Amino acid sequence: MARGGPRLDHGRRRELGQSFQDGGEHYQQVRPGYPAETARWVVPPGARDALDVGAGTGKFTELLLDLGLSVTAVDPSADMLAQLVQHCPGATAALGTAEATGLPEAAFDVVTVAQAWHWCDALRASTELARVLRPGGTLGLVWNQLDTSVPWVHRLSRIMHAGDVYKPGFRPLVGPEFERLESHLTHWQDAVTTHGLMELTKSRSYYLRAGEATRAKVLANLDWYLHEHLGHGPDEELELPYLALAWRAVRA
Numbered sequence: 001m002a003r004g005g006p007r008l009d010h011g012r013r014r015e016l017g018q019s020f021q022d023g024g025e026h027y028q029q030v031r032p033g034y035p036a037e038t039a040r041w042v043v044p045p046g047a048r049d050a051l052d053v054g055a056g057t058g059k060f061t062e063l064l065l066d067l068g069l070s071v072t073a074v075d076p077s078a079d080m081l082a083q084l085v086q087h088c089p090g091a092t093a094a095l096g097t098a099e100a101t102g103l104p105e106a107a108f109d110v111v112t113v114a115q116a117w118h119w120c121d122a123l124r125a126s127t128e129l130a131r132v133l134r135p136g137g138t139l140g141l142v143w144n145q146l147d148t149s150v151p152w153v154h155r156l157s158r159i160m161h162a163g164d165v166y167k168p169g170f171r172p173l174v175g176p177e178f179e180r181l182e183s184h185l186t187h188w189q190d191a192v193t194t195h196g197l198m199e200l201t202k203s204r205s206y207y208l209r210a211g212e213a214t215r216a217k218v219l220a221n222l223d224w225y226l227h228e229h230l231g232h233g234p235d236e237e238l239e240l241p242y243l244a245l246a247w248r249a250v251r252a
Contacts, residue, residue, distance in 0.1 A: 031056075031200065032059075032190040032192075033060075034063060034144060035244050036066065038063075038186050038246050039064060039067060042110070042138070043064070043067055044109065047069060049070050049107060049109050050070065050072070050109065050112065051073075051111045052072070052073045053075075053097075053129065054097075054098060054116025054120070055114075056084070056114075058087050060142060061091050062088050064091075065088060069110075072091065073092065074093075074095070074096040075096070076096065076097050078095060081095065098117075098121075098125035099125050099128050101132055106132070106134045107132055108133055108134065109138070110137060111129045111140070115143055117141045117172055122173040122175065123173070123175045125175075126174050127177060129177075130175070134251075135251060136250060138251075140246065141172050141174075141248075142245070144242050144243070145166060145245060146165060146240070150241050152230065153241055155225065156225065159218070160201045161218065171183070171247070174247075177251060178250065179249060179250055181249040182247065182248060182249075183245070184246045184248075185246075187242075188241075189241050190239075190242055191238075191239060192240050193236065194232050194233075194234065194236055194238065195235050197238070198219060198222060198226075201219065
């Protein structure tokens with residue numbers, strides 16, 4: 001069993017996850033996608049049927065469709081899924097969670113969870129996702145995180161309260177239903193304007209749960225950092241460095 005990262009109790013996980021029940025249109029507009037290389041690494045050769053869990057607005061779902069897979073996308077938010085249906089009409093969308101997908105047994109060759117495993121009960125989710133995978137199927141876990149090895153990005157992440165930055169050596173927790181956990185790292189860049197960075201900040205759980213005074217302080221600090229300290233012009237486009245962290249494991 002792989003171990004790593006903080007485990008949230010059920011109440012805290014539920015509280016934080018509620019931040020993303022609405023705001024799907026804004027999330028779709030401002031959140032980055034994922035590099036195609038990551039999807040190609042996660043998906044095993046010969047896979048036909050994929051399940052994208054915690055799919056949100058379909059940022060990773062789109063890559064699975066591009067690989068020619070038949071894709072089912074599950075998310076607990078109807079608002080997020082409405083965006084997914086619009087942007088990924090080739091996918092089948094359904095309400096559900098990683099712990100209770102509501103889908104048939106042994107129906108998929110690969111299950112992916114992008115930017116959402118930390119909201120899940122990892123052991124319960126492992127049991128459920130192993131149930132819907134075919135024997136020998138693959139579980140793929142993916143995170144985007146800011147590349148904080150770049151000094152200006154490190155300070156940016158602190159101002160934005162970007163909590164999804166994992167320390168070197170992090171390994172996600174998965175249940176005993178899975179074996180041979182291995183990892184893959186992709187360096188990539190997302191083109192984003194300074195205005196887009198302000199909007200990206202508004203899509204993060206820290207900002208969504210904060211009061212008005214805290215929100216105003218975060219945005220004021222970010223405005224100062226980007227436009228005064230770093231000297232970027234209004235709406236100047238930046239290349240924002242990211243790391244795509246991926247793990248895959250095989251159903252035992």
